Amino acid sequence: MVTPGAVVQRRQLRTELKKARTKAGLTQLEVAARMDWSPSKLIRIEAGQVGVSRNDLLALLTAYGVTGQDKIEYILELARASRRMPYREYRGLFDRSTMDLLEYEMAASIVRAVQPLLIPGILQTEEYQRALAATYSPDTSGEELDRLVEAQQQRQELLERDSRPEFFYILDEAAIRRWVGGPGVMKAQLQHLKELGSRPGISIQVVPFSLGAHAGLRGSFVLLEFDAEMDDILYLENPLGEAAFSDDVSRTSQFLEDFWELERLVPREDLPRLVDRAIEEMSEPAGATVPNEADGEA
Incomplete structure (x- = not known):
């Protein structure tokens, strides 16, 4: 099968971030307060409507308690791939x-x-x-x-x-x-x-x-x-x-x-x-x- 395109990677990234936040027992409002973000920023990231920088993504994963290096690298790669645009x-x-x-x-x-x-x-x-x-x-x-x-x-x-x-x-x-x-x-x-x-x-x-x-x-x-x-x-x-x-x-x-x-x-x-x-x-x-x-x- 062909390598998934950016839109698929964005959807997978969105799924991974929601799962991590849910596993950490945090609401979107709680995460936004910890990150000193507006709630709308986190909502747009989780909806796949905007991209997320490497630094912001690492900060999110820290807030969610994600520590496994393989898991972190996988999520970072999803974020990188989500910016590759065929057509x-x-x-x-x-x-x-x-x-x-x-x-x-x-x-x-x-x-x-x-x-x-x-x-x-x-x-x-x-x-x-x-x-x-x-x-x-x-x-x-x-x-x-x-x-x-x-x-x-x-x-x-x-x-x-x-x-x-x-x-x-x-x-x-x-x-x-x-x-x-x-x-x-x-x-x-x-x-x-x-x-x-x-x-x-x-x-x-x-x-x-x-x-x-x-x-x-x-x-x-x-x-x-x-x-x-x-x-x-x-x-x-x-x-x-x-x-x-x-x-x-x-x-x-x-x-x-x-x-x-x-x-x-x-x-x-x-x-x-x-x-x-x-x-x-x-x-x-x-x-x-x-x-x-x-x-x-x-």
């Missing part, structure tokens, strides 16, 4: 939640995702990505569009690694039927989807229209599972682009059960049949035009 060059393109998702994805052992409307980003072809980006943000400059595509391509390198998460994707048939960029772009995207679905460690299932309503229609979500001592993480994004993470066991467990129920709806071997049928039926209506398909910008 650093793309931080201006994505919001904080998207950057965190990319890091969690790199460090996960299992990624499960449900997407009822579109092909998930890591499975998209370049032409499909450009068509979506141009639709969402028509004023995006050519240079910005190129950088967005470049970032997605860097993300997709994860699919080629020998040591990578197991990927499980469930799409609704709407995702493979909706023309994004025109029939030529979409046919190439579907062929790519079929090829990815044939690879070991990548499962792609499509829930057909004929099965009617299902739990996945409530919206897209991503569940991430880790080898490290970390709880599963749920990622939810709403239509306004805002996103939220949760490691609440009651929530992650419910979404995992929903995912498993969706998996049982359709055999995994149905993907080639459903994709081939969609491609066969994806003929352009007489007299219709598809803007910019020739240059791949739609």
Whole structure:
């Protein structure tokens, strides 16, 4: 498995500090008073919202009675690693939640995702990505569009690694039927989807229209599972682009059960049949035009 990124290390650091404080029998207010800090500073450190300097961290560990050198070095390394930022060059393109998702994805052992409307980003072809980006943000400059595509391509390198998460994707048939960029772009995207679905460690299932309503229609979500001592993480994004993470066991467990129920709806071997049928039926209506398909910008 790849080395955990900064966001994972921050979460592990947060967990270790909370455990140490709890074991010492101290409240946040008591620690803040001992350290001569404002309570909000400690709250932000424990929430992973801000970094913590080496000196402050050593003072905290002393206050918590942590004396084992191995343990101290482990926590110090978590703090150092939490400042290493993959995708650093793309931080201006994505919001904080998207950057965190990319890091969690790199460090996960299992990624499960449900997407009822579109092909998930890591499975998209370049032409499909450009068509979506141009639709969402028509004023995006050519240079910005190129950088967005470049970032997605860097993300997709994860699919080629020998040591990578197991990927499980469930799409609704709407995702493979909706023309994004025109029939030529979409046919190439579907062929790519079929090829990815044939690879070991990548499962792609499509829930057909004929099965009617299902739990996945409530919206897209991503569940991430880790080898490290970390709880599963749920990622939810709403239509306004805002996103939220949760490691609440009651929530992650419910979404995992929903995912498993969706998996049982359709055999995994149905993907080639459903994709081939969609491609066969994806003929352009007489007299219709598809803007910019020739240059791949739609």
